[in-house]
Amino acid sequence: MAETGTQVERVLDRLLPKPERGEPALAEAMRYAALGGGKRLRPFLVVSSSRLFSVGESCALRVAAAVEMIHCYSLVHDDLPAMDNDDLRRGKPTTHKAYDEATAILVGDALLTQAFEVLADVETHADPKVRIALVTALARASGAAGMVGGQALDMAAEVTPLTDIGSITRLQRLKTGALFEFSCEAGAILGKVEDSRRGALQAYAHDMGLAFQIADDLLDVRGRAEEIGKTPGKDQAAGKATFVSILGLDRAEAQARLLAEQACRHLDVFGGRADDLRAVAHFVVDRRA
Incomplete structure (x- = not known):
C-alpha cells in the first residue's frame, strides 16, 4: 500500500495544477488537500484489482489518482462548518482552516471535476467505450445514488437519528461503500471483463467496505487524534x-x-493472485489510524 501510495502521489503531483504567482490560492489549496497524506486505500484497490486482469500500470494509476481526487474533495467538503465542522484532517488543519471556507468549497469543486477530466483522457485508456464506462461508474458511485446520497442521509440523521442496523448499513454503503465498490470494479472495467469475476469484486467491496466503516466507528471511540489524524x-x-x-x-x-x-x-475465484486484496480486508479491521 505504501508503494502504491508513493506512485499515486507522483501521478497526482503531475496532474494537479501548479500554483502561479499572482493567481488565487486555488491550485496551492488543491495540492494541500490532495498531496502528502492519507492511506491511499482506494487507489490501492484500483491498482490491485487492475493487476488481476493484467491492466497496464499507467492506466490503473491514472484511475487511482482520479478516485483519490474524488475522495479528497469529499473530505474537504465534509470538514466544512456546514457539514461536520472539523478542524483536523490527516494530522493537519483542514483545508478551510488552512485557507478559508470559500477556497475549500472551490477546492472540492475543482478536484471533483478534474477527476472526470482524467478519466476521459485518452491516456487513461485507448478505448473510448472503456473511458465512458469509467466515467459512468464513478459518477454513479460519487453522486446522489452513492457517496453524496450517503452524506445527505448522514446529515439528515443529525435531525432524525437512525435507530437500526439496516438504516446505518444503507447510509454507510452509500457514503463509503460506493467508492470502494468502484475502486474494486475499476480493474474489471479497464480489463473489459463482464463475467462473474466482476461480481466477485463487487461482493468483496461490499463486505470490506462495511468492515472498514465499523472499524472507523471503533476508532472514533478508541482512537487518539495524534494516531488517527482527525478529531x-x-x-x-x-x-x-x-x-x-x-x-x-x-x-x-x-x-x-x-x-x-x-x-x-468472495475472492476464491482469483486464487493467490488476490492475496493483496485479502490482506487489505484484514488491514482495515486491524488498523489504528
Missing part, C-alpha cells in the same frame, strides 16, 4: 447512531472481523 469522539458528541453505539464495542469488532473473512471468501 475522535465526534459521532458520540453529535449523538449519531453508529455500528458501535448499537452493537457495542465487542460485538462491533466481532462483526468487522466476520465481514473481513466473508470479503476474502
Whole structure:
C-alpha cells in the first residue's frame, strides 16, 4: 500500500495544477488537500484489482489518482462548518482552516471535476467505450445514488437519528461503500471483463467496505487524534447512531472481523493472485489510524 501510495502521489503531483504567482490560492489549496497524506486505500484497490486482469500500470494509476481526487474533495467538503465542522484532517488543519471556507468549497469543486477530466483522457485508456464506462461508474458511485446520497442521509440523521442496523448499513454503503465498490470494479472495467469475476469484486467491496466503516466507528471511540489524524469522539458528541453505539464495542469488532473473512471468501475465484486484496480486508479491521 505504501508503494502504491508513493506512485499515486507522483501521478497526482503531475496532474494537479501548479500554483502561479499572482493567481488565487486555488491550485496551492488543491495540492494541500490532495498531496502528502492519507492511506491511499482506494487507489490501492484500483491498482490491485487492475493487476488481476493484467491492466497496464499507467492506466490503473491514472484511475487511482482520479478516485483519490474524488475522495479528497469529499473530505474537504465534509470538514466544512456546514457539514461536520472539523478542524483536523490527516494530522493537519483542514483545508478551510488552512485557507478559508470559500477556497475549500472551490477546492472540492475543482478536484471533483478534474477527476472526470482524467478519466476521459485518452491516456487513461485507448478505448473510448472503456473511458465512458469509467466515467459512468464513478459518477454513479460519487453522486446522489452513492457517496453524496450517503452524506445527505448522514446529515439528515443529525435531525432524525437512525435507530437500526439496516438504516446505518444503507447510509454507510452509500457514503463509503460506493467508492470502494468502484475502486474494486475499476480493474474489471479497464480489463473489459463482464463475467462473474466482476461480481466477485463487487461482493468483496461490499463486505470490506462495511468492515472498514465499523472499524472507523471503533476508532472514533478508541482512537487518539495524534494516531488517527482527525478529531475522535465526534459521532458520540453529535449523538449519531453508529455500528458501535448499537452493537457495542465487542460485538462491533466481532462483526468487522466476520465481514473481513466473508470479503476474502468472495475472492476464491482469483486464487493467490488476490492475496493483496485479502490482506487489505484484514488491514482495515486491524488498523489504528
